[in-house]
Amino acid sequence: MNRIKDIVKFIIHFIIHFIINLLIFPSKEIKSKCLLIIRLDAIGDYILFRNYIKELKQSQKYKDFSITLLGNVVWKELAEELDSEYVDRFIWLDRNKFAKDLFYRFSMLKLITSNGYEVVINPVYSRDFFYTDMIVNLVSAQQKIGNTGNLSNIEKWQKKISDKFYDKLVSTDNEVLFEFSRSKTFFEYILAEKINLDKPHIELKPKALNFRLPDNYVVLFIGASAKYRRWSVENFSKIGSYLNEVFGYNIVLCGGPNDRDESKIFSNYFQGEYLDLIGKTSLVELLYVIYNGSLMIANETSAPHMAVALNMNNIFVISNGNHYGRFTPYPKCMTSSYHVVYHPEIEKDMGNYKKLSNLYGHGSSLDIDEISIETVIHKINNILNKNTGWNL
Known part of the structure; x- marks a missing residue:
């Protein structure tokens, strides 16, 4: 019974989103040397991923590219503080509103698809159909790269559909793997070069706080x-x-x-x-x-x-x-x-x-x-x- 309900729910969502998608007219102009990264998961996921933005920006393959990051608004403040040096443009998306507010969804899709990119990268291992995969499908790009992924956030039959949205799917091991290590495997593959990162790193600049912290x-x-x-x-x-x-x-x-x-x-x-x-x-x-x-x-x-x-x-x-x-x-x-x-x-x-x-x-x-x-x-x-x- 739950299986039937899930399928019916998916069909309803698919029809609604399909109608919205019909109203979206993605830019057909592919901007040379422009790269879009899509990352819409939580704060912890961002912390485990963010060091690879620098690796992309400084790589031989993409060093001359302008990087746009489509991110989850919950970590907007962190990304703009820590990664503005490597990201040329941020687009922020509210996942809750994107799921529930049809006008917001339409507006965001219209904004996201207003540019075409030479490359779109979705490094998320646990992909989802109605968020990242749907966006990848709509955005115009010469090459769309994703992770083969697992079935944590997507049904097998949904994944069979959305796998076709990508030009290249990178396999990063089907076994359970620590997330930072999985990202390293993913980016080493698409960059075709060794990445010398041993762990997540955050470097802070001196900053005065509005409150006083105790010692020890x-x-x-x-x-x-x-x-x-x-x-x-x-x-x-x-x-x-x-x-x-x-x-x-x-x-x-x-x-x-x-x-x-x-x-x-x-x-x-x-x-x-x-x-x-x-x-x-x-x-x-x-x-x-x-x-x-x-x-x-x-x-x-x-x-x-x-x-x-x-x-x-x-x-x-x-x-x-x-x-x-x-x-x-x-x-x-x-x-x-x-x-x-x-x-x-x-x-x-x-x-x-x-x-x-x-x-x-x-x-x-x-x-x-x-x-x-x-x-x-x-x-x-x-x-x-x-x-x-x-x-x-």
């Missing part, structure tokens, strides 16, 4: 995009108390505007002083907060990827194993500072990467709140070489 502080990042990624706020507060009382760290609480309710809950449990920055920082300011921190405790979300890119020393991530192998854990060859506390079902098989990546590489339904505070404290003590008799 821990970043507690309690937010995450999905509920199954969120460890309980009460648990975070107890870990904060432990780090404050045993190690003497100050506490800085971070998260997005949607995490303000969690901030109130945290204040009910945490008895000491702390700096609450939830919903009060821009994404660029958050980078500086992370950069100046001594340690991070976070859910598996974009913040730990930022911390790795900023070379933070001690990053502790609490995860139910979602997308194991693809977004977590970081390979040891990239960093030794990224430490994950997984659900007990995963911890008992930590020596069997292949089994875990097969089981959880495409998602996990394990309850993140079954990860105990004691387990997290044990991990922290092991890494920081501290034995304590602290009582919860």
Whole structure:
């Protein structure tokens, strides 16, 4: 029954979008030495991808090209701060409005297709039919390059249709592979040259903040995009108390505007002083907060990827194993500072990467709140070489 509903829903969407597409008249003029990159996924995906924009811009193949980046508006501020040196033009798209607001969809497609490009590149591994693939189909270009991809965000029969939108599909291994490494494989193939990147990197320029940070502080990042990624706020507060009382760290609480309710809950449990920055920082300011921190405790979300890119020393991530192998854990060859506390079902098989990546590489339904505070404290003590008799 669900299968039939999905097919009916797809047909309705396809008909509506097909009618909109008929009203779009893409420019037939192909601009020489112009390249369009399409990347519409989340902040963490951008952090794991963005260093390859520089590689494109400085490559022998595309060094003389003007680069346009079609990106997700949620990371607009970051990209314009970090990558304006390598991107000649940004186009920003709101995914929610693009899906629900037909006039917005029409307006954006009209804007995106107003130029023709010599090359269009969609490096996303988990392609989607109604977003990136549909845009690739409409934009005029001499060459359209994509990733062979998987079926996480697209049905097999949809993919069979949209594969034909591309002139070249790059295969980057069907096995679960860490996302940064997969992107490296993709770009090395299309550039036909070796890329000397070992891990994500973010270089910050000196910047004055509008708030004062304490000395020697821990970043507690309690937010995450999905509920199954969120460890309980009460648990975070107890870990904060432990780090404050045993190690003497100050506490800085971070998260997005949607995490303000969690901030109130945290204040009910945490008895000491702390700096609450939830919903009060821009994404660029958050980078500086992370950069100046001594340690991070976070859910598996974009913040730990930022911390790795900023070379933070001690990053502790609490995860139910979602997308194991693809977004977590970081390979040891990239960093030794990224430490994950997984659900007990995963911890008992930590020596069997292949089994875990097969089981959880495409998602996990394990309850993140079954990860105990004691387990997290044990991990922290092991890494920081501290034995304590602290009582919860």
